[in-house]
Each structure stands twice: as structure tokens, then as C-alpha cells.
Amino acid sequence: MRIRVAVVGGGSWGTTVAHLASQQVPTVLWARRDELADEINSKHTNERYLPGFHLHPELRATADLADAVERADVLVMGVPSQGFRSALERCAQHVRAWVPVLSLTKGLEQGTRLRMTQVINEVLPGHPAAVLTGPNLAKEILVGDAAAAVIATPDLIVANQLQRIFHQNLFRVYVNPDVVGCEVAGALKNVIAIAAGMADGLGAGDNTKAAVITRGLAELSRLGEAMGGQFATFSGLAGMGDLIATCMSSQSRNRYVGEQLGRGHTIEEVIADMNMVAEGVKTSKVVMELSSEYGVELPICAEVHAVCHEGATAQDAYRGLIRGQAGGVEHHSLAY
Template identity: 50%
Template sequence: MTSAAVLGAGSWGTAYAKVLADAGTTVRMWGRSGATVDEINVGSNEGYLPGIRLPAAISATQDVDEAVAGADVVVLAVPSQTLRSNLGAWGDVLTRARAVVSLMKGVELGTTKRMSEVIHEVGGVDPARVVVVSGPNLAREIALEQPAASVVACTDLDTAELVARACAAPYFRPYTNPDVVGTELGGAVKNVIALAVGMAEGLGLGDNTKASIITRGLAETTRLGVRLGGDPATFAGLAGVGDLIATCMSPLSRNHMFGANLGKGMTVEEVVAVTSQTAEGVKSCSSIYQLARDHDVDVPITEQVNFVVTEGRTPQEVVASLLGRARKVETA
């Protein structure tokens, strides 16, 4: 039987731990909070997934070494901008596993590195053992066992298959893919596009507007991903358009709801003050914009969202700026 450690006890980390357990994998979770760990050990995580019962195959600890001891698969489910510091504190724990899975969807501030690159650099993990799980992964729906599919990406397909087997629950269908770059960038950029869609909703704009943002957001995500070596087909699949639709349109999406509050006139600081969970698009929009600039890729929606988050521009100014751009051929 496969065993897994899940490092991080937030919504998606807990939901993915449940997927693993329901697929027959024994799971030990690591959490920073003693109260959360105690709750998981009696079968729930009310702070993040209220009302969800967790399988008996899941246990939890505050000791990271205890969590990873003997694990075939180590899953990283911490906020993307804390990954480097967490890996530095954990030492060589990742080198003991057959596969290291990233659930994180972001680009690191300052370095513009993808999460798999940080895992390789700081954790000392061979890229052939780094796996990225991404797709339309709204944590609560998955924890409720509503049918969903996802991408399990790794440059080594045997490693990808190991992880896919470990998480193939009756309600969760994993597809393997060798395109780590495209899978990661699809997951990171869609959070920024979801902020823009949320802003449109907050402004009272309708489905035509939101569909236009999603479609053009997919275009700029694909441009950036292909420039960095991603496969165009990835962006037409679960890790691209699938994840984009779910994150942009669902009220369960933290990025969508954060953008909606901005559209209603709240400042970034005001939204942060009333939000208890991480909206990765807010954290990563400036690093994604910088990554695009470094590679001379035009990303107008990401650019404007970055201006709202970092410079205090209003959503109304963003709409005017995007509509005022020079016309061009749609596929460009």
C-alpha cells in the first residue's frame, strides 16, 4: 500500500489528503496549528472544510519528520510564497520520498521561479521526482466527493503514474502529462485572470464581459506558457481552460471573490482584512507580470490586475485601459 505525507493543512491540502485516503493511500498530514492537528486526528478540519468527515486513514502531526517518515509520496500544500522558507526549515525531508507533489499554484516573488523549480533548488529534489497536480480543483466540491478530474504532471511518466494511482479515488480522475511547465503556468496565471473576472462581477458587469476576460486570459496564459516551453495542448485541457473556468466563475474560488470585493470598491488592504484564506493571484500577480516582461510576452490582463494590486488603480480604470487597447487579430 502506498503511503503519503501531506505538508499543509489548509483547504486543498486537506481535500487532497481525503482523495488520497479514499484511493487507498495511508496519509499523515503535517500542520502548524496544534488545534488543527488535533481536529484532523478526530476526523475533521472545521477551520477549512467545515462539515466534512475525514477518513480514518488520515492522521496528523506537528512534527514534519514524523509526517514524512516512510512516505512514498510527499505532498506540498503550503502557500506558494512560503515554500522557500518552509523547505529551508525542513532540511532534507524531501529527499526520502519517491515522489514530491506540488499542489501550489503560484510564481515566486523576487525570483519568478515556478514551484517545481523552488522544490528542486531548495529541497534538492531531482526534477524527475517532482510532480505537479493541477486542474479544476475547488477544494470543497472535491471534499464533498463531487466528480472531478485533474492533471498529474511530471517529466518522468512512471513517477506521474505512481502519484496518479495513489490519488485515483472513485470521484477523482487523474490524467498524466509530461508538461510540467505548462501545467504550472496554467495553474498560476488563472488565479490572476480570476481576480479580473471577479472585478467585473463586482462592477455589475455581465457574462459577456466575463467570458471575454476568460477567453483573452487563456490567450495570454498560453502565450506565456509556450514561450517558456509549455505544450500548447496543455492550455486547452484540464490544467488550462478547465482550471481557468472553475476558478473564474465559482463563488468557492478565493481569487474570484477577492476580485469581486475589489470591484465593489474595497481596497486590497480592506479585502485582506476580512479574508482568512490565501488568494494566490494577489500574491503572485506581480511575479507573473515580471516573468512575462522578462520574456517579452504581452499579458494585458495580468498587467492591469497587477496595477490594481500593487499601485492602487481602480477596476474602472482597468476596464477603460483594456478596452482602449489597439485592435488586432484575435489569435495574436
Template identity: 60%
Template sequence: MSLKVGLIGGGSWGTTVASLVSRNCPTTIWARDSHTVEDINKNHRNEKYLAGIKLNEALKASDSLKETLKDADVVIMGVPTQCSRNVLEEAKPYIRPWIPIISLSKGLEQGTKMRLTQIIEETMPGHPVGVLTGPNLAKEIMQGQAAAAVLAMVDASIAHALQKVFRTGLFRIYTNDDVIGCELAGALKNVIAIAVGMGDGMGAGDNTRSAVITRGLAELTRLGVAMGGQPMTFAGLAGMGDLIATCTSPLSRNRYVGVQLGMGRNIKDIISEMSMVAEGVKTSSVVFELAQDLGIEMPIAAEVYKVVNNQTSAIDAFKGLLKTRSGSEAEPG
């Protein structure tokens, strides 16, 4: 394809997407770390985030936003939610008008409670925006495992055109016009994954895990629909699909945080030793606030918020959940 792609962010998922996309289009990835840039350009690897994995040799890297973005026909945002606004402001002078901007982020901004596509629209009005999301564990995809994702954009014609940018033989891309639902599902499932991890860390069994995943899906669906998402979205790749992968895989960062919390460790110690960002930690406070604002009962998310903010322990959180009233399955609780 003749389209040129500029991807902002040199973490594990950003690098994975850049490597995939570079099979279809000339692609440059931006990273602040000059060592990461050198590693990608010279060795076709990103040992910091994807140790032992070979990247597509056509992928180029740069520590210059101008070089990465000045000729880009498509821009992909692959940086954590909480620093995206600042990076966008830095990138803004180098992005040409009307260029589509696609988010890979799965979080909600603290303070504003905004989704990343909303931040993009506020920072850079006039650009078509979208989100690529789904059950996508970076290392599995780079190891050649089959996976599927959903590209959500309001403009279906642009989404269909961009399918060819992201699609490879084993990486299937579906489209969806429910940007709100897809984006919220990706952010909210990280909070539920922490809850599942806490149970695993305390030695809970498969029955407990299944119950937390299922009731967690009900919670994130209630909040997502109240915020404008479509109910069916939460039963698809962005919702149930991503929730299952994030809650059960040992590669999941958010589940890992939960496991460590379940073992009695302090959140600050857990985060300090991680090289990658677990979006669910900071998103949990935003979800808690949104649920209160909208009057949505989310007992699992509320307990995660309390544990992450050192208001209670993981074991007390699970005791609290067991004390909540259980009525009809269609009801909260």
C-alpha cells in the same frame, strides 16, 4: 497500497487531497496549528478550512514534520507558494533520498519568479518532482462531486504509478509530461480570475465575463508557451478547465478578491479578512515582471497588477482595457 504518504499543509486543498489519498494509502498530514491537528485526529474534521465536512477517518494529522515525513514514500506539498521554500528547508532533514515530491501550489515565487517544482529541485536536488493541478474546488470534491485533475511529471512511469495514489471513484487523474505548462497555467489563471471577479463586482454581464476569460486564456497561453510550456496544455484541464472553474465559481478565492475590488474595496482590507490565501494577488506582480522580461503583451494581467498594487481602480482598469486596440483575434489585445 503499501506506499506511505506525508502531506505538508493543513489548508483546504491540502486537507482535501490528504483525505482522498488516505483512502488509498496510509497518510499523515502536517499542520502548524495544533487545534487543526487535534480536530482532524479527534473529530475527523478541519473546521477552520472545511467547515461542516467529514474527512476520511483513516487520515492522521501531526504538528511534527519529522513524524509526518520520516517514513513517507511520497511527499505532497500543500502550502502557499510564498512560504514553500522555508517549509521545504524545515522538512528537508526528514525526507528520504529519491522520494517523489508533488506540488499542489498554484503560484510563482516573488523575487525569483520560480515555479514550485523549480524551488523543490533547487532545495532538494535528486527528487522526482511533479504537480497535481486542474479545476479542483476543495469543498465540491469533499461533498462528493465528480472532478478531474492532471498529474504532470517528466518521468511518465512515476506519474502512472502515482495515479493510483491520488485516484478515487469520483476523482479522475490524467497524466501529462508538460510540467512547465501545467504549473504555469495553474498560477496564471488566478490572475485572470481576479480580473473576472472585478467585472462581476462591478455588475458586468455574462458577455463581459466570457470575453475576459477567453482573452485571458490567450494571454496566459502566450506567456506559458514563451516560457517553455506546450500550447495544447493550456486547452486542457490545467489551463482552460481550471480557468473556467476559478473564474466562475463562488468558491474561488481569487474571484472573490476580484469581486471585492470591483466593489471598490481596498486590497489590504480584503486580504486581512480572509482565512485562506488567494495566490493570484502576489503572483500578479511576478506575471507582470515576466511579461515585461519576455516582451509579451498581457493587457488584462497588467491591469490586475495595477489594481492589486493600488495604482488604479477596477473601474479604471476596465476602461483602460476597452481603449486597447483590437485587431485580429490571434493578436494580443
């Protein structure tokens, strides 16, 4: 019997992963809106999130969650962190026992500060939990550019089976048992990307932006290790690779948020104008709670949190680091 995959979430990345899986195995994508499911089935497009791109003709979509999930051999969760638990609880009513659950979400749960695989273990105990992460920009993958990703799970047998589903010539998938490191890196890189975007919006030079990205990697690594991640993970695809792509690409939602903040827009204005979720905004709040809990200093994340949640400006965050501002680098300025 061939493996059947269900992907929950019709956003840009969920749709892209469903497109990839459908080239290997029967795949169904669950979308909240009937119109989107009909569009994918009839036109093989998702114009709201992926305008101008065509999806694999074998990909099927439905707005009926039970129809998508009940026969799945692998459940892929592609919803934002804020709705992850509720969506998974709905899936729990239909998913068969022991089916592996693969998270695509790069964020942390508000309130509980849990990683997404921890949420999976709470909602669906007994189901193998895994995460797919790395420097993966949806539109580049759809256009056929080469990319690499990591599947992290402690169960090597499950990891190898999931790898077979998603690995292709131009989409290379590697296996890493360090789930903690991969998930922490995926969440924190979004916060650092907001900081990098601020540099763009403020007109700071590439030297400044490179310093912020590099010191951001140090922050990501320190917190990740304190939480139990392995140091090598943070210099790999899930860490440095994803961080570079997210901080540098014009397609990055979190970098875009930072850029708009740097141009003087408020966080409310930026979010209201966006079509998709930028995980780094909410994650910055959780990260500061983790910073306190683990006793790890995260100056860059602290500045991003201040801009997103405490009324500070991007100019405040970059004080002493951009032309026209007097003074040296302060202890609590963005780069240190």
C-alpha cells in the same frame, strides 16, 4: 510494503488531497497548529478551512513535521508559494532520499520567479518533482462531485505511481509530461480570476466576463508557450478547465478578491478579511516581470497588477467596458 504519503499543509486543498490519499494508502497530514491536528484526529474535521465536512477516518494528522515526513514514500506540498521554499527546507532535514515531491501550489516564487517544481529541484536535488493541478474546488470534491485533475512530471514511471494513489471513481487523474505548461497555467489563471471577479463586483454582464476569460486564456497561453509549455496543455484541464472553474465559482478565493475590489474595497481590506491565501495577488507582480523578460504583452494581467499594487481601481481596469462609462475599448483596458 504499502506506500505512505505525507501532506504538508492543513489548508483547504492540502486537507482535501490528504483526505483523498487516505482512502487509498496510509496518509499523514502535517498542520502547524496542535489544535488542528487534534481536531482532525479526534473529530475528523477541519472547521476553520472546511466547515461542515467530514474527513476520512483513516487520515492521521500531526504538528510534528519530522513525524509526518521521515517515513513518507511520497511528499505532498500544500503550502502557499510564499512559504513553499522555507517549508520544503524544513522537510529536507527529514525526508528520505529519492522520495517524489508533489506540489499542489498554483503560484510563482517572489524574487526568483521560479515555478514550484523548480524550487523543489533546488532544495531537494535528485528527488522527482511533480505537480497536481486542474479544476479542483475542495468543497465539491469533499461532497462527492465528480472532478478531474492532472499530474505533470517528465518521469512517466513516477507519474503512473502517483496517479494510482490519487485516482478514484469520482476523482479522475490524468498524466501530462508538460510540467512548465501546467504550472504556468495554474499560476496565471489566478490572476485572470481576479479580473473576472472584478466584472462580478462591477455588475458587468456575462458577455463581458466571457470576453475577459477568453482573452485571459490567450494571455495564459502566450506566456506559457514563451516559457516552454506546450500549446495543447492550455486547452486542457490544467489550462482552460482550471481557468473556467476559478473564474466562475463562488468558492474561488481569487475571484472573490476581484469581486470585492469591484465593489470598491481596497486590496488591503480584502486581504485582511480573508481566512485563506489568494495566490493571484502576489502572482500578478511576478507575471509582469515575466511579461517583460519574455517580451509577451499581457494587458489583462497588467490591469490586475495595477489594481492590486499600484492603486488603480476596478473601474479603471474596466474603463469603456461597463455601462455608464463613455468611450470605446482602450488599448490598455482589461479586455482587448
